[in-house]
Amino acid sequence: MRSSAEPRDLWGGTNHFGAIYRDDVLAPATMVSTRVTAQDNTGPWAQAGLIARTDLGTASGAGYVNIALTPGQGCVFSWDNDNNGSFDRYTALSAIKAPAFVRLARTGDTVTGSCSSDGKTWTEAGSAPAPANVALDAGLFMTATNGGSQARGIAEFDGFQVGVVEGPQTPAPGEHYLSDLPWVSSTGGVGPWERDMNNGESAAGDGGTISLGGVAYAKGLGSNADARLELHLGGACTRFVSVVGIDDSMNKPGAEGDVVVRVEGDGKPLLTSDVLKGGGRPLAVDLDVTGVRRLVLVVSKYDVNNWWDRTSWGGARVVCG
Template sequence: RSGGEPVHVGGAPAPADVDGLSAAPLLAGSADSARHGHLYWFRDELGVTSRADAQDKKRATWLAEAVRRENWKAVRFAPERDHNLPDEKWQVELYDLASDPGEASDVVDKHPATATELVALMRSSWKDTYPRTPFGTRLTLPRLAVPGQAFTVTATLDNGSARPWTAAALGLRAPAGWTVTAASPTTAEQLAVGARLTASWQVAPPADAAPATSWELTAEGTALTPAGPVRYPATGTVPTPPPAPTRNSYLSDLTWISATNGWGPVERDTSNGRSAAGDGPLISFGGTTYPKGLGVHAPSDIAYHLGGAAVRFTSLVGIDDFSAKQSTLGATRAKVYGDDRLLLTTPTLTAATGPVQVDLDVRGVRVLRLVVEDANNRTSFDHTSWALARVTVS
């Protein structure tokens, strides 16, 4: 149960498909039958504590699901991160909560038929997707805002409630000095159940807007509902890019647009190291060190502004010795995007495969993205380095 009561009691304009059952009918003295006679849980967790891992017998990072029906609870764990594994590969446990509320004694061997029934309930409860009715305001911004150049911003206001709205409107607020011009109607007299108001604007930052800066824009949807007025803001940020390179440059010497990393910060000219900035050794593969490059840990995504000025991107990418010396379990996959077009996907990178040479034509590319993904559903020993990552301008 999560949030159904305000919808029923107060007539709140909440999504019609709000999760869970409401206790309001029971408080009002009316019957409210449950949708089904069991509870289902699913867990897909990568970051866990040692205490949780001990409680789950070193399976805290395994896929897990559970179901409770009356006083019976079944739990099962998948050794691979694949929900479609055959039943026989899962480890199943069964608990009688009437006599064992602390789930201390697994009784699956004593009650195999009950375990089979509850596993069938798990299978029937799982859905690949749980679609939600769009509700409130959503804002769509471009990847970059180039000073002096107009771009399009789009916002939507969705009536995902169970009642119609009136006097619907969308507005957009931009930083001081930016111009905002509506490019479509921004109001609607009526917004029926399930209907959407979409509006767009032409937005331009001033020509002297500071480079390499993130700017905040806010779209706000308003409407009148049977319960009163509502206001739904949606805020997003768009960066002005750093200057494009004017000469051949190592990426570690350039300012990136954005950078995300799976363990600590992205490092310049060193391996990812540990979680603090600057704590990694020199980038190295197979004992050979490299003075320039980028050190990351999956998942990682770094974006650079090339502005169409570069012609080639070269690098050597692979599992760094920092991880390779500790374990052979690290496995990642590197990808390079040019303006969201996939330019390269490497084979799986491991300590055994060694690094892969990258040499790509990037003529006309405005935004270059270097992405590293986990390749074996583990989170450890995935330190990956882009050695000698470099763009050639001429």
């Protein structure tokens, strides 16, 4: 399947793209996928992949997300964070380029975008909320993102598959680092959540060693406000343990990182921290999560911006069984 388009951009107030889609196909517990086999390089942000929202046949709609391959940025997941009909947030997996597979998976009221070089091993690029109990239109799309040059581009796709999302697995008895467990969903303020490294910039895997209060952690999670991570415990675990704070990499002259972190279990607050500041003492967390099915970690900026709010969760783990 080949698609040709000239659209200038797909960001902010510009919504120029071409799509072939199906109505109401991305319902809860459903996923769609395709393989982008080739893509013209009309610009580093030219995009070819999958797009979804409540109504792709009109100029606006909720639940607006896409997962796309680009010539210069790798595999990019974009979403409409303020729900105004325009893309304004993205995360990127810089190492993945066409030919490669892309997927949008709907779990409850969350849509997750993932990429794969072989269609077997998938890497999550990011997640965004979807309107509750509303199926989304979804399909193939491309935009040339040509910077106003009028250049047209061609993208080639192999198939459009619709499948069922398997339910999350409950952790086995024992101690498990959260970085080793599958995640139900994740959203980050600057780049995606990172496994076993701190949060770098917008690309996945661009962080460094987690360090809190002068102590380095080989295992843990990296985030930057505003960020949310959800995991499935299935009622099988009893403790959540971590050390959390502004990562030591933010201890720079003029840095003013400050965040509040929350831990929730099945929608109920288990912990709300005081303000955590850069250069301050990290917070030791040891919580009873007996019976909790869904564990959620939240990082919120304290002031008006999220500059210097790189927040790490050193040794984050659950004890189960």
